[in-house]
Structure formats: structure tokens, C-alpha cells
Amino acid sequence: MWTRVQQARLDEIGVEIKRLVNNPNLSQKQADHLARLNDEGFSLLGKKETHEKATCMSSYASPTEWGRGDTNPGDDDNGISFKGFAPGMENLIRPTSMYEIDKSQIAALKQAALQGHSFKVQIGSIGIEHGFMGGVHTKAAVTSGGLSPNLLPPIQQLGPMGYYGLPYELTRVANFLPNVAMEGPGIAYFRHDSNGAEAAYVAEGATKPDLTPVITEQYVRPAKVAGRINLTHELVQDAGDAFANNLTADLARSVYNKESNLLLNGTTGANGFAGVNQVSGTLTRALDSANSESPLDTLSKAFVDLRQDFFVPDLVFIHPATLGALRRLKDDNSRYQLELLQGAGSINQTTEQETLWGVPCVQTTQQAAGTAAVLSVNSGAAVVYVREALTTFFDPYSQAASNIYQFIAETRLALATPRPGAINLVSGLPTS
Template identity: 25%
Template sequence: MLDNLHASIETRAEGDEPEAGTDDLAEIRTAITGFTSTAESRFTAIDTGLAEMRTRLDRAETVLRRPGAAAATPPAAEVETRAFAGFIRRGREALTADEVRSLRVSDDTAGGFLAPDQFMAELLRNVVQFSPIRSIARVMPTGAPAVLLPKRTGGFTGQWVGENDTRPATTATFGQNRYPVAEAAAYVDVSNVMLEDAAVDILSLVSFEFAEEFGRLEGAAFVNGSGQGEPLGLMTSTELAFTPSGSASAVTAEGIIDLFHAVPTAYRGSATWVMNSATMGAVRKLKDGSTGTFLLMTSGIANAPATTLLGRPVVEAPDMPSIAGGAFPIAFGDFAAGYRIFDRVALSVLRDPYSQATNGMTRFHGRRRVAGGVGKPEAIRKLKIATS
């Protein structure tokens, strides 16, 4: 572009009036030449800088690819995570003003703080180990003390009509499910010496202790919860239908097959079996009457990817009832559609260095708020130990 402008000026200089504005044209040529030289020098400097940056990046990449380099240079922790770790080890009084501001307050009157995201990720992974229902149900967050979800209680109806027949009227009816948020609480005592020892991963320790207790509480409530001060369990809900086992005291292969086909096809493709270990042992002995093969397949048998029953995965839940007359030891269905879990407060931690000070311990109070209940009852069905 600069060359074209320079040529245009020269053309104008060689025109009909060569004497007019000769000095001006010379000044313009000089200015353009200086601008071109400056731009070229700047571009050259930029190219040189980029080349140096590429060289440095190549060197850094070479160093990072060396064995053990990643472990030797761990990434810096987030401010919120560092502040929460400082709160756990030394208390709020030892934190700086910036660290206190970075913590998420749960309860100003009690002095509790919400756990950071990294801490919560580990906590929830541990909770799932103890509460298998959470791993197969649909889990969503909520900011309300209770969750209200609409549900359809009656659908449209129609009928075949002739050319001049009167068309029937139809309507749909709706209701709602209410999931009140319940609170679970626990505390754990930690040695002050352990808190002062920087070599101990205190966050993982506290996370596991709370996860173990909350997982135990959740596992029991999501299965057998009464709905009064705790989530409503799937086995307690009166909305779920059942299929008889065909025996007054045992699980039968025919009953399991009947239960499998009693669940609507739309939910069967994503369904899961839920039972405790004793029931799984009894089911493991059942065989197909026609082929003589065992109904329950374990990993590595018949190319099954995991423990399966009639082609669907099996989850072991220790809180499920055992086999007995009139009991419901097995549930089968699409739990992601049939059971809902709503997390209100994932984890709030209160540090108490006083009540156990004479024992050289610091007590940590943890609390979480969660709701649970049946979503679509038609998606889950129970097996009842009965003849009818």
C-alpha cells in the first residue's frame, strides 16, 4: 500500500504542473520513507520477540516432558482452597483478612464455612462409595428449603370415530411432588498434633470421615427413610408397585423374570437391580429353567462387563431388606427417572477447638442438607416375597 501511494505521488509530481508544490511533495516522500522504515523496524523487533518466545516455550516443554517433572512442580492451590486448609489447621483467628473474605460463609452465627469445590469433589466421590443410590439416581442442586415439581396424574384420552361422529373431549390432570430438604450432621475429633503436622493431608482425612458418616446416613435414608426429618426412601414410598416372587419365603427365577418384564420398556433399557449382599448370594444360585445357566453373571463370565442380571447391572445396597416373608428385598428400574436427590448445602464445617481441648483434640462439626424422594413411580418396581 505504501509503494502504491509513493508511485501515485511520483505520478502527480510528473504531471502538467511540475513546478507547483515540489517542496511539499518532497516532504511527503521523506515522511513516507521514515514511516516505512519505522514500521519495518518494529515488525522486525516483533518477529525477533516471537522467535525468542517460541524458543523459551520449546525449552519449557522439553523440561516438562522429562520424567518426574510434573510431580516436582505441582500447580499452586486456589486461594479458597488454601484458606479453607488454613481454617481447618489453625482456625479463623490465624487467617488473614483476604483469606477470610475468600471463604464462603454458611452460617454467620455458628461460624461455619462452606467447603470449596475441590474439597467437595473428593467428599462426593467418597459419599458415592457408601451410598450407591446416589450414584444411580438423578442428583440436582437446589436453593430452596423444599422442592416442588409438577407431575402429570392423568393424560389425554381418545377414541376412534366415524366420519360424522361426535368427537370426545379430553383433558390432562396435574399434581406436584414435594421434596422437603432435611439436614444431616456429624462431628469428628482430630488430634491437635495432627493438625500441626504439615505432612498430614488433613483435608483428605476430614473429607473421608464426613463422607463415611454422611454416606451411611444417606444410604439408609434413600432406601428406608420415613420422610419425617429425613428423605423419603424408595422402599418406604407407597407409590411404587410390586411384583410377587411366587414363593412365600424365597426369591424365584420366575419372580425375577416377571419383575423384569413388569417394568415399562421405556425404562427397562436404563434400569438397574438394587439388592443387598445376602439377596445377591441367593439370586446367584438361581438358574434358567430352560438352559440351566445362572441368571446372575459376574465380570469375566459370558463376556459380561460387570455383574448383571438378565443383562442389566446390579448395585449392592446394604440397606435393602433381606429375604423374608412379606419383605421387598429387590428393586428394579430406571433410578435416574424414578428417584430424585436435591443437594441444598453440600458441606458446612464448624471448627471447635475448645470442647475437647483437655484431650488435645479439635472437634469439627459438619452438616449437609439434602432432599430425596420418588420422582416417577412407574420407573421403579419392587419384588415382594409372597405368592400374590
């Protein structure tokens, strides 16, 4: 309790301490007296503070439980007016115990710890954790027709059926060409272009011919293909790590998609290197429609063109629509020209690779419809030099002021065509 006598003594101590502090010439006896006054004053102040807190709390106590809100019934302050808001036991003031934490709160804290998220609960109170972690203990049977939208919070489906990425071209062109690691910022290779003379029959005592080879040094510099995705911290936190991982996979596929396009159609001026269809010095073959030439004849002649230049065709890049049109070519009796004996039964539309006369045909939408690129890869038609394989970065800092995470993917590579003559570009093929 706190009485008027205690308050008067506290005031008296305050006046005496002030007088002693203002005295510049304190004796030892006065200094000891000042120390005792300080101790007594702090003790009284502590009691007064305790009384004020008790007064505040008791003002909310229920008169049903305590009779009236009065911390000192023996004094003459006539008690403290009751400020309670309900007469029940819930207004009883008592300390909260850690033993009152319930199962829902424990489960919520455990889940937050597993996911690495901050979370707090209020012991003795009903919080959001009871809605999500409390569970359903008893309920009546519900038929499928009795369910209504948003009855329960949705659960994100895990695994491949929980996310459907953006479709991209299925074929990565680089997978079908030789890949060579580039150990420096650029590489060089030698190419034997021609001879001044060739070997010949030599009579006894005659001078052997000098081939006089013409050698050139070729240089390759890598070009970068890159992209990024920006996600807010809130989106990553709410959608989960699996969502961010799936988007990162889509980012990688986007980089591969552009990489394939550059390997086939890139130009030196815009992209740093020329793609297969943009290289100078290649062979060309066009459909001779004036003489009613069959598209299959055109492709066969393209193969022969390479063979006549001492190259063996071993790869064809072709658009799916063009290959589909070739599959549907029919003779005068409406029989499919491909697989004449079995019809179309053994031709698989779903595979990325088939063969024409033993040469693999790779379908890709990066090759223009109505065209085909016939290569002799083993003879040096095309080589992919890789300075940096696909690399993915996670950057949570550069845009942290806006709560934005960056996912960055990039690769550095170049296409070299040591033997442009080992490429034959075919045009005029059907598309429907």
C-alpha cells in the first residue's frame, strides 16, 4: 500500500537531498547522511511505483471476484472506481504461464522453424495459427455437391503437376554439334584452304611437285546469351521455393532457346558470330519446281552435292512443318512415298530425330519453314566453342531496397564453321 505518511516522507527527503547537493562544502558526516537519504528515497520510490501498477491493474478487476477495486481498504480514499468490462472469470488478473501454450501454437512454431520464417504467438489468446494449424476435430459428412468455392484454403500441388512452364522449342541445337571448351577470351585455329599444286607422277630423277599449301588462321570470339527474372520477396515467400525454382528453370530454357536460334540464324554484326544459315561460302540447292522436281529429289541432290565435294552428310536441321510435308508426299496411287511398303506406321511424329537415307533429321522450329540445312559435321561444318556454360546467379542485394530478388542466367559461346563448304542450304521445300 501507499499512505500519505510515506508520501510526506518522500517529499521531505527530496527537499533535504536538494539542500545538501547545493552545498559546495559538505563534511564527511553530511556526505554519509546524503547517501542514507538516497537509499531511503529509492526504496520509497520503488514502493510507490509498485502501488501505482497495482492500482492500475485492480481498476480492471471484476467486483464479482474482488468486491470492489480497492488496494487499501483501511485508508480513507473511498476505494477506486471499477473500470471492468465484464463480470465473468475472464477478468481475473493472474500471471500467464508457458504451460498454457496449446498444440496449435506449438505446431505453428515448429512449421515456422522448419521453413526458416519468423513467427510469434500470444499465449492465452486465439491467433491466426489456430485457423491454419488447429485442424478439424469433428464435423458432419459433406457431399461433393455441398462444397462451395473458397470453403477451405487451397493447397499448392507439389511436383510436376503443380507448375506448368512456358513452352519453348524442344530441340537444343548445340546438343547435335561438337562442343569444345574455350580456355581463354578467344581461340584461334588453322585451316588448310587450298594447294598451289597436287601430288603427281614423278619420273626417275625428276623434281617432285611442291604442293604449296595455303594456310589461314581463324579467330573465334565468344558472344553472350543472357536473361533475368525479377521476383519480389513477398512472392517468393508466399509462393514458396518450388515456384522460384520452376521460374529459374524456365529462365534457363529461354536462354537455350535463344542460343539455338543464334547457332542457326545469328549474324556477325548483330550477334558476334554467323549461324549455320548465315555463313558465307556454303553450298546451296533450291527445289526445281519448273521441272516438277520432287522435294525428296531436291534433298537427295543436296546430299550428293556434299559428297561430290568430299564431304559425307551426317546431319539435317529441318522445320517440323517441312518434315511433315515430306512425310505426306504420295505417289500417283496415293501411297506415301516414305515407307512405301508399311505406310506411315513406322514414322514417329513425336521424336525429335528421324532419318532420310540414313542421315539424321533433327526437327527444330528455329530452322525456317520450307528450308533445310544439310551438314557434314564430322568434316568440320560447325563447331560450338563454349567459353562459359550456362550459369545461374541469385542476387538478393542489388534491389533489396525494393524487396526484389534477381535470378540471372547466362552463357558465352560462339559458332565456328571451319568448312563452310560442308554445309548445303536447301530452299523451296513444302510446308503443308
